Amino acid sequence: MVKLPIYMDNNATTPLDPRVLEAMMPYLTQNFGNAASRTHSFGWIAEAAVEKGREQIARLINASSPDEIIFTSGATESDNLALKGIAWGYKSKGNHIITQKTEHKAVLDSCKFLQKEGYDVTYLDVDKYGLVDPETVRAAITDKTILISIMYANSEIGTVQPIREIGEIAKEKGVLFHCDAVQAAGKIPIDMQKTAVDLMALSGHKIYGPKGVGALYIRKKKPFIKAAPLIHGGGHEKGKRSGTLNVPGIVGFGAASELAQKDLPAEMERLKRLRERLREGLTTRLDYVHLNGHPEKRIPGSVNLSFEFVEGESLLMGLKDVAVSSGSACTSASLEPSYVLTAIGVGPELAHTSIRFCVGRFNTEEEVDYVIEAVVKHVTRLRELSPLYEMVLEGIDLNTINWNAEQ
Amino acid sequence: MYDPKVIDHYNNPRNVGSFAKGEEGVGTGIVGAPACGDVMKLQLKINNQGIIEDAKFKTFGCGSAIASSSLATEMVKGKSIDEAYSIKNTEIVNELKLPPVKIHCSVLAEDAIKAAIQDYRKRFSVAVKSASGSADTAKG
Numbered sequence: 001m002v003k004l005p006i007y008m009d010n011n012a013t014t015p016l017d018p019r020v021l022e023a024m025m026p027y028l029t030q031n032f033g034n035a036a037s038r039t040h041s042f043g044w045i046a047e048a049a050v051e052k053g054r055e056q057i058a059r060l061i062n063a064s065s066p067d068e069i070i071f072t073s074g075a076t077e078s079d080n081l082a083l084k085g086i087a088w089g090y091k092s093k094g095n096h097i098i099t100q101k102t103e104h105k106a107v108l109d110s111c112k113f114l115q116k117e118g119y120d121v122t123y124l125d126v127d128k129y130g131l132v133d134p135e136t137v138r139a140a141i142t143d144k145t146i147l148i149s150i151m152y153a154n155s156e157i158g159t160v161q162p163i164r165e166i167g168e169i170a171k172e173k174g175v176l177f178h179c180d181a182v183q184a185a186g187k188i189p190i191d192m193q194k195t196a197v198d199l200m201a202l203s204g205h206k207i208y209g210p211k212g213v214g215a216l217y218i219r220k221k222k223p224f225i226k227a228a229p230l231i232h233g234g235g236h237e238k239g240k241r242s243g244t245l246n247v248p249g250i251v252g253f254g255a256a257s258e259l260a261q262k263d264l265p266a267e268m269e270r271l272k273r274l275r276e277r278l279r280e281g282l283t284t285r286l287d288y289v290h291l292n293g294h295p296e297k298r299i300p301g302s303v304n305l306s307f308e309f310v311e312g313e314s315l316l317m318g319l320k321d322v323a324v325s326s327g328s329a330c331t332s333a334s335l336e337p338s339y340v341l342t343a344i345g346v347g348p349e350l351a352h353t354s355i356r357f358c359v360g361r362f363n364t365e366e367e368v369d370y371v372i373e374a375v376v377k378h379v380t381r382l383r384e385l386s387p388l389y390e391m392v393l394e395g396i397d398l399n400t401i402n403w404n405a406e407q
Numbered sequence: 408m409y410d411p412k413v414i415d416h417y418n419n420p421r422n423v424g425s426f427a428k429g430e431e432g433v434g435t436g437i438v439g440a441p442a443c444g445d446v447m448k449l450q451l452k453i454n455n456q457g458i459i460e461d462a463k464f465k466t467f468g469c470g471s472a473i474a475s476s477s478l479a480t481e482m483v484k485g486k487s488i489d490e491a492y493s494i495k496n497t498e499i500v501n502e503l504k505l506p507p508v509k510i511h512c513s514v515l516a517e518d519a520i521k522a523a524i525q526d527y528r529k530r531f532s533v534a535v536k537s538a539s540g541s542a543d544t545a546k547g
Binding site: 119309310313314317318322336347348349352384385386388389390398403 | 409414417420423425437439440441442445446448465466467468469470472473484532537
């Protein structure tokens with residue numbers, strides 16, 4: 001028997017791996033020192049632990065040096081530091097930023113903030129799979145462009161962007177390139193020796209590490225990348241991010257990075273198998289199911305499906321023992337469906353029926369099978385309740401109906 | 408997150424279904440839009456005394472929308488069409504303890520009742536006129 005409830009929302013966050021907690025424990029207890037204390041062993045122990053974490057994270061993305069890792073409170077701060085820090089640091093050079101429409105809100109809202117300060121931002125379109133065409137990036141570059149910000153993988157639909165191609169264009173044009181890699185690092189191989197990314201946002205809690213710790217990779221190159229700090233104080237992290245370092249968090253993030261890297265090829269295969277088992281199980285047993293995102297260019301554990309004629313929140317209510325999320329915004333105050341699904345051309349009627357399943361390290365085949373049974377059962381029941389499904393079975397084309405006439 | 412009454416209507420929706428096509432005395436209201444995430448179809452079977460004998464619904468929407476329409480079918484049964492027409496969404500809000508973000512579900516249920524009655528009046532205006540004697544029934 002599977003243990004309920006089943007957690008299958010691993011793009012939102014992941015449970016702390018017990019091995020990570022074990023690594024952290026001494027730094028939550030006896031080794032409580034401040035990594036900036038240079039005058040006693042408590043500080044030295046803490047500093048050594050931080051430097052080990054930095055190395056482990058640098059190794060996960062094959063960075064040239066641990067010095068390229070700046071610790072933050074999480075990837076939202078890392079994205080803010082990259083966007084605002086570069087915008088402010090290169091103000092004299094230009095005021096144009098290029099990003100795309102399915103970025104995380106940490107990037108999009110930082111861009112909106114910068115627009116209010118007078119920066120120009122180009123939000124590139126994506127195709128029906130959520131992919132950015134690298135040539136549209138090239139075409140958008142002007143002599144005022146100071147930064148390109150494109151995510152590695154999308155959290156809602158899992159689509160992996162052509163980061164290497166975009167990096168080559170950025171390098172050729174001499175424009176800095178920031179990449180939010182929160183959903184990619186530790187899930188697919190990242191190699192900073194082969195990828196011309198200048199800044200990269202990383203997060204601890206998406207890879208079985210603790211919440212409240214993230215990092216910004218800043219490439220060491222000539223001329224030095226000048227990211228203006230958001231937080232001023234003691235001059236920690238080479239002045240780029242002041243504040244006492246979260247030592248247990250960094251230790252956990254480091255341990256989580258090492259674990260993710262160690263098992264990466266095998267774990268990618270296993271997660272892909274589970275994801276495909278889930279997708280196939282659902283699409284063969286139910287009709288009118290649509291995949292959102294790219295069929296192949298995706299992170300291994302993530303699948304987003306629209307179950308036509310069944311509103312997402314009502315399906316989640318039926319799946320009370322399964323933790324997944326919906327692209328329907330009916331759970332929030334806004335009634336607008338997901339902006340990511342809208343950007344890839346999924347109409348609101350289908351966006352309201354989408355469910356994101358994200359299998360992770362602790363999910364099993366038995367859990368996947370349980371989820372398939374539960375989803376099939378509830379989609380079938382809710383379709384019996386759905387006037388739209390009834391109309392379609394009667395041969396009515398829903399697009400021919402003037403829906404607003406009754407309102 | 409949900410009131411137990413919403414969960415009960417979601418798990419055991421009352422009066423789900425559709426009347427046979429062309430069944431005598433049936434008015435149908437379809438309100439909402441797939442793009443907004445809510446569509447309710449409410450049908451009322453009304454006898455020649457103008458009393459709602461039976462009601463059926465189908466709803467595409469969140470749990471609160473399903474519960475609102477399920478409750479609406481229970482509320483209208485046995486009522487005259489005039490009584491049913493005067494049902495306010497606030498009665499549904501109070502019964503299901505809907506939070507502010509879900510009030511539109513109750514509004515949709517009220518609209519569905521009204522739309523079904525209007526459809527009935529349109530189809531069977533002569534029969535109703537003789538039964539209730541109200542000039543209003545001839546409208547549409």
